[in-house]
Amino acid sequence: MTESSEPTQPASPGTGSGAAAPGPGALTATPDVVAAAEGGVAGGSPSDIPDDPVLHKLETVVSWVLRIGVVLAVAIVLAGLIMTFLNHPDYSRLTHGVRYQALTSPHSPFPHTVGQLGRALAAGEGRGVIVLGLVVLLATPVLRVGTGR
Amino acid sequence: MTPLDLVILLFIISIAAGVLGSLIGLGGGVVVVPVLTLLFHVDIRLAIGASIVSVIATSSGAAAAYVRERMTNLRVGMFLEIATTTGAVTGAYLTTLLPARALFVLFGVVLAYSAVATYRKRHADQPLAVSHDRIANALRFHGAYYDEAVGKEIPYAVTGTLPGLGMMYVAGLVSALLGIGSGALKVPAMDLAMHLPMKVSTATSNFMIGVTAAASAGVYFARGQIDPIIAAPVAAGVLGGATVGARVLGKIENKVVRLIFVVVLIVIALEMFQRGVL
Numbered sequence: 001m002t003e004s005s006e007p008t009q010p011a012s013p014g015t016g017s018g019a020a021a022p023g024p025g026a027l028t029a030t031p032d033v034v035a036a037a038e039g040g041v042a043g044g045s046p047s048d049i050p051d052d053p054v055l056h057k058l059e060t061v062v063s064w065v066l067r068i069g070v071v072l073a074v075a076i077v078l079a080g081l082i083m084t085f086l087n088h089p090d091y092s093r094l095t096h097g098v099r100y101q102a103l104t105s106p107h108s109p110f111p112h113t114v115g116q117l118g119r120a121l122a123a124g125e126g127r128g129v130i131v132l133g134l135v136v137l138l139a140t141p142v143l144r145v146g147t148g149r
Numbered sequence: 150m151t152p153l154d155l156v157i158l159l160f161i162i163s164i165a166a167g168v169l170g171s172l173i174g175l176g177g178g179v180v181v182v183p184v185l186t187l188l189f190h191v192d193i194r195l196a197i198g199a200s201i202v203s204v205i206a207t208s209s210g211a212a213a214a215y216v217r218e219r220m221t222n223l224r225v226g227m228f229l230e231i232a233t234t235t236g237a238v239t240g241a242y243l244t245t246l247l248p249a250r251a252l253f254v255l256f257g258v259v260l261a262y263s264a265v266a267t268y269r270k271r272h273a274d275q276p277l278a279v280s281h282d283r284i285a286n287a288l289r290f291h292g293a294y295y296d297e298a299v300g301k302e303i304p305y306a307v308t309g310t311l312p313g314l315g316m317m318y319v320a321g322l323v324s325a326l327l328g329i330g331s332g333a334l335k336v337p338a339m340d341l342a343m344h345l346p347m348k349v350s351t352a353t354s355n356f357m358i359g360v361t362a363a364a365s366a367g368v369y370f371a372r373g374q375i376d377p378i379i380a381a382p383v384a385a386g387v388l389g390g391a392t393v394g395a396r397v398l399g400k401i402e403n404k405v406v407r408l409i410f411v412v413v414l415i416v417i418a419l420e421m422f423q424r425g426v427l
Contacts, residue, residue: 052289059216059223066213070206074388081381085153097151103378104155106192112373130377134202137384138366140209141359145230 065147069140076133084126152378155189160382166203167390171211172398173410174354175332176204176362177387179417191379198374201366203387204332208359210391215352218399222292222345225307226353229317229338233331233361236321243326253425256323260418263337268411270341274403276305277344284310285343294349297399305346313343321361332358333417336410347403351410 085092102108111117111131120128162184163177170177178200185196215221280286290307316338324331332354339350369375398406 055223059219059221062223063213063217066209066216070209070213070388074385077381077384080377081156081385084378088152091152093151094154095151097153100150100152100155100378101190103152104189104191104195104376106194106373108376110373110377112370112375127377130381131375134375134377134380134384135370137202137209138205138363138370141205141363144209145360 061147062144065144066140069136069143073133073137073140076136077130078133080126080129080131080133082126083124083129087124087126156378156382159184159189159379160386163203163383163386164390164393166383167207167210167387167392168394168397169390169409169413170203170207170332170387171355171391171394172351172401172406173332173413174336174351174358175207175413176200176358177207177390178203178329179413179420181383181387183420185379194372194374195376195379198369198376199379199383201362201369202375202380202384204362205359205366206384206387207391208355208357208362210388211352211395212356212359214392214395215355215398218295219292220294220348220352220399221356222290222307222349222353223356224288224292225290225339225343225345226356228288228290228310229313229335229353230357230360232314232317233321233335233357234364236318236323237325237331237361237364238321239318240322240325243322247326249327250425252323252326253421256327257418257421257425260333260414260421263334263341264411264414264418266341267337267407267414271404271407271411274346276303276346277308278304278306280306280308282308282310292349294346295399296346296348296403298402303346305349306344308344309342313338316342324361325365329417331361333414340407347406347410348398351406352398 088098090098110127111120117128117131117135121132163181166177166180166184169175169180178197181200181203182193182196185191185199186193191199212221216223280291285291285307288310290310291305292307293302293304295301296303316334320331320334320338323329323334335354335357336350339345339353340347345353366375
């Protein structure tokens, strides 16, 4: 992590510690002048934006929304997974248990509408809890867009 | 094999998928789909549902760290999302009108070309200093990131906004048409067309793929393609892997990221050819 986001360009005013010795007039040179000196007419360079508090605030908010969504989702999913195995001890064997194919065919029953999800949760089914966690996960990027703009 | 065995194995494999996906800005579907269909003989529709979960988990898990560390170029990402989303909506409308096989071959060619172009650029590590792109200048796309591998802040300028937008539109279009992740086109659009540093390209792609995938995730969910017993270990494993990968990206060199990306692009290109020809 770096505290200063300001790009250390030799041209930015106030950078006394620049390794390259600035030529005369460099302290007063604006980025546009430097860009012109480098062969550009109306070029833009990273030093045009020394710091941007709005962007940094946005970055903090977006990062937090994503982190909360992700942690919440994984916690619910894991809780649902544990519930599933506690409710069905025959799933939890390493050998001679139920074959997993019974649960991974397109016809195996798992909630995929809001109504089914509600009923599964009301019945205390582990897979209902997993699906709830997955919904939180799938909604996280959408929420990010909502807060980010 | 019992459900517990499946969950444990999928969890371990998904960690690897999360690490890889977060490093190169793809969703991890490139690992998850073949593993589920070939190794576990899961129906392709459920495998694609799990892959969507994996994309969103990679994106959110890694982007939380990348955005905080300012590895992601938020302005570029949010701007380009407009093009990807428009492309995805167009693709959803066109999906029955275009021949899928020909598209797979065409997309395979595009990816193979991107792989060659990315490989050729492997030694070019100098970020752009000055940009004459009016849009990039007006919208202040230029930025800086702290590169742990070289131990200093790297400022960079952005160019090629219009070609970048075009490629992003195509990325959204193709991912909706073919039901595949869009990161494979997003990274070259930012790396090759817009001259963002490779790490910034993959981190920004990571940030964007979640939204693109979330747009279709609702449809997959309603169709019953997201099976909880498969998706749960995938989500948890990929999130864990993506968190680890997000720590690694800063430390490795841009060149290494490029080379990993090239290898994965070639694998996806071959897969596209196979689906188009066979």
